[in-house]
Amino acid sequence: MKHLLIIGAGGVSRVATVKSAMTMAKGEAFSKITLASRTKSKCDEIAAFIKERVGVDIATAEVNADDIAAVADLIKEIKADLLLNLALPYQDLTLMDACLKAGIPYIDTANYEHPDTAHFEYKEQWARHDKFKDAGLMALLGSGFDPGVTNVFCAYAKQNLFDEITEIDILDCNAGDHGYPFATNFNPEINLREVSAKGRYYENGKWIETEPLSEHFSWDYPKVGERESYLMYHEELESLVKNIPSLKRIRFFMTFGESYLRHMKCLENVGMLRIDEVEHNGVKIVPIQFLKTLLPDPATLGARTKGRTNIGCVISGSKDGKPRKVYIYNVCQHEDCYAETGAQAVSYTTGVPAMIGAKLVAKGIWAGNGVFNMEEFEAKPFMDELNANGLPWEMIEMPC
Numbered sequence: 001m002k003h004l005l006i007i008g009a010g011g012v013s014r015v016a017t018v019k020s021a022m023t024m025a026k027g028e029a030f031s032k033i034t035l036a037s038r039t040k041s042k043c044d045e046i047a048a049f050i051k052e053r054v055g056v057d058i059a060t061a062e063v064n065a066d067d068i069a070a071v072a073d074l075i076k077e078i079k080a081d082l083l084l085n086l087a088l089p090y091q092d093l094t095l096m097d098a099c100l101k102a103g104i105p106y107i108d109t110a111n112y113e114h115p116d117t118a119h120f121e122y123k124e125q126w127a128r129h130d131k132f133k134d135a136g137l138m139a140l141l142g143s144g145f146d147p148g149v150t151n152v153f154c155a156y157a158k159q160n161l162f163d164e165i166t167e168i169d170i171l172d173c174n175a176g177d178h179g180y181p182f183a184t185n186f187n188p189e190i191n192l193r194e195v196s197a198k199g200r201y202y203e204n205g206k207w208i209e210t211e212p213l214s215e216h217f218s219w220d221y222p223k224v225g226e227r228e229s230y231l232m233y234h235e236e237l238e239s240l241v242k243n244i245p246s247l248k249r250i251r252f253f254m255t256f257g258e259s260y261l262r263h264m265k266c267l268e269n270v271g272m273l274r275i276d277e278v279e280h281n282g283v284k285i286v287p288i289q290f291l292k293t294l295l296p297d298p299a300t301l302g303a304r305t306k307g308r309t310n311i312g313c314v315i316s317g318s319k320d321g322k323p324r325k326v327y328i329y330n331v332c333q334h335e336d337c338y339a340e341t342g343a344q345a346v347s348y349t350t351g352v353p354a355m356i357g358a359k360l361v362a363k364g365i366w367a368g369n370g371v372f373n374m375e376e377f378e379a380k381p382f383m384d385e386l387n388a389n390g391l392p393w394e395m396i397e398m399p400c
């Protein structure tokens, strides 16, 4: 039984912390949970919610995740056994280094991003592989939904359904309606940097770049319906290309409503998505950070959001010499997520897998020395945990 330290107290953290507390209440995996973030009052609010709903006590603390020494000191002081990073991708490297310094495993849900450059890649996290290996420690990268569950769906297909996988399309649909003309359903700065970036997909050994949101098609999402889906780059493409070498093509698509796209285009056209500093009345500001201050806090969307998400993978290849195509997906209802955890489905679909990743590491079911992506482990235990923790998956055979 392990002491879990969770860093960050936003929407994703709320779900992961509630679910970890439920796991602890069942006498599984965790003996203690500490929730630490920059603003301690947000941790205390989540702790009070857990006390009322789950009936267990968790500890809280204030910490700056950009400060390696401060995080390592906190880990040692409270004697944490593993760290779940649910702050921002900017903190991935400092938190990995703090784990190395204090000698505990590390888990996150998003690849490292530098605040000044919109590069989405695992390079700097993978570069720490030998340090984790030499220290006899494990780092598990991308234990959210996408990346995360999507990688596990692909691993499950590779391990159980196919002899060879040649094509994967990851399809992410949020058909929830929060009633605002424009809001993002997770951290606005991270979301808008990702969505406004150039598209990229992998085909026949090459990466092909596309203009932002320029390629799209309509897909009929089970239990949701037809939605226009836009090609984007997403970080799991990088690790899946590395770990499924038979792949000939892999792409990622996400749905957007007409109002979201119109607002995003306007904001981009007037420079509000810029990530460099500009001077305004003698003060230096970063436009996208100022925009984040103006937009609704994603953590407050839960009560207003109605409808479903459907995220999954269409996987093609061959089995026993015959072509095969399967669609593995999860459907999640915003209102149910809010009733259970006080957060909407985008936080829920990320926070539940974050808890599951931490649980499998805590129990030693997923184990190794070094830095790993999700598809490098046996998928079945994770797939079983999804069914048991509110994210059941379905699979359909598709015509080839």
Ligand code: NDP
Residues within 6 Å of the ligand: 007, 008, 009, 010, 011, 012, 013, 036, 037, 038, 039, 042, 063, 064, 065, 066, 086, 087, 088, 089, 091, 109, 110, 142, 143, 144, 145, 146, 147, 148, 185, 186, 187, 190, 298, 299, 346, 349, 350
């Ligand atoms: P939020 O912005 O709601 O929460 C981030 C939290 O991190 C806040 O509590 C914030 O503190 C805290 N934080 C930020 N900087 C620091 C710091 N220097 N030190 C300590 N705490 C800090 O984000 P979300 O909950 O929406 O997202 C959390 C993570 O999940 C992100 O990395 C995001 O990219 C990832 N994600 C992954 C998905 C997936 O499927 N894989 C999908 C969606 C999100 P404060 O409250 O003071 O601002």
